[in-house]
Amino acid sequence: MSKVLDAKVLAVYQVAPETYYMELEAPDIARLAVPGQFVHVRCSETQEPLLRRPLSIHMVSRPKGVLALLFRVIGKGTEMLAQRQPGDLVNLMGPLGRGFTLPLPGSRVAVAAGGIGAAPLVFLVQELANMKCQITVYLGAKDKKSVLCDGQFEQMDAEVVIATDDGSLGWQGNVTDFMGRHMDWRRTAMTYVCGPKPMMQGVAALLAEADVPGEVSLEEHMGCGVGACLSCAVKISHHGKVTNKRACADGPVFPSWQVVWD
Numbered sequence: 001m002s003k004v005l006d007a008k009v010l011a012v013y014q015v016a017p018e019t020y021y022m023e024l025e026a027p028d029i030a031r032l033a034v035p036g037q038f039v040h041v042r043c044s045e046t047q048e049p050l051l052r053r054p055l056s057i058h059m060v061s062r063p064k065g066v067l068a069l070l071f072r073v074i075g076k077g078t079e080m081l082a083q084r085q086p087g088d089l090v091n092l093m094g095p096l097g098r099g100f101t102l103p104l105p106g107s108r109v110a111v112a113a114g115g116i117g118a119a120p121l122v123f124l125v126q127e128l129a130n131m132k133c134q135i136t137v138y139l140g141a142k143d144k145k146s147v148l149c150d151g152q153f154e155q156m157d158a159e160v161v162i163a164t165d166d167g168s169l170g171w172q173g174n175v176t177d178f179m180g181r182h183m184d185w186r187r188t189a190m191t192y193v194c195g196p197k198p199m200m201q202g203v204a205a206l207l208a209e210a211d212v213p214g215e216v217s218l219e220e221h222m223g224c225g226v227g228a229c230l231s232c233a234v235k236i237s238h239h240g241k242v243t244n245k246r247a248c249a250d251g252p253v254f255p256s257w258q259v260v261w262d
């Protein structure tokens with residue numbers, strides 16, 4: 001059951017180029033949220049922009065009733081959101097969507113994040129760490145300054161492997177190439193992926209080749225966020241039949257082998 005509520009901004013600050021962390025007091029959403037779900041955010045107090053913007057739930061503290069967002073400024077909505085100050089109210093609808101499928105406790109899992117795709121994966125790794133899973137996070141970014149959440153993943157005892165396009169930190173190259181060359185798929189029960197579409201498509205292909213399960217979190221343009229407008233349609237193949245699914249309500253998380261990449 002999702003809620004619509006005004007959440008008080010507790011903190012907001014820049015963590016990387018064009019990237020902001022925001023903490024909000026939203027106990028009703030924090031209590032219900034599971035990793036992979038998102039909130040639909042009214043970014044300003046005016047009608048501009050008219051539509052809400054979907055942002056993943058980055059972290060929650062249920063005892064404190066707090067949820068956090070991590071977002072990249074790419075247009076009007078995220079720019080206005082980044083200007084909100086502690087004490088301001090931000091209207092949220094959520095939690096929305098279908099989250100990640102959790103593995104059996106103690107499983108060995110891989111998590112692949114490209115750029116801002118790290119946002120929903122911190123909440124996921126929080127939950128996996130509570131389940132005593134053995135976690136390796138493959139973290140891809142443009143350069144050293146743009147690497148996100150590596151410290152948070154390490155604090156949760158995940159092994160972190162970094163790949164940057166320019167080689168300024170970690171392995172030089174993209175994270176998909178690294179995973180293709182170095183991962184031992186036989187030892188991985190489940191792989192979770194979020195990032196730019198080509199990266200998710202690349203990792204999904206590796207998973208299909210190795211015949212191991214995985215889930216991807218798709219970031220489609222959204223309107224209503226609740227399954228009514230069909231503006232977020234994605235093609236999903238199930239038992240050989242391709243159908244349109246709504247990323248907001250049927251996803252945003254889908255099995256990697258079911259997504260039909262255009």
Ligand SMILES: Cc1cc2nc3c(=O)[nH]c(=O)nc-3n(C[C@H](O)[C@H](O)[C@H](O)COP(=O)(O)OP(=O)(O)OC[C@H]3O[C@@H](n4cnc5c(N)ncnc54)[C@H](O)[C@@H]3O)c2cc1C
Nearest residue numbers: 053054055056070071072075076077078119219220221252
């Ligand atoms: C389920 C879900 C979870 C998301 N979680 C996060 C998150 O945690 N952090 C984060 O930074 N972003 C996230 N996004 C993406 C975020 O919703 C968009 O960046 C945001 O809506 C842009 O709004 P804007 O008004 O700033 O930009 P706009 O003015 O709407 O757009 C600026 C430019 O970006 C393009 N654009 C906008 N949205 C998208 C999109 N979804 N995919 C590709 N291109 C787009 C537009 O076509 C336009 O060219 C998520 C998206 C979805 C669907």
Ligand code: FES
Nearest residue numbers: 223225229230248
């Ligand atoms: S955004 Fe309206 S149906 Fe998904």
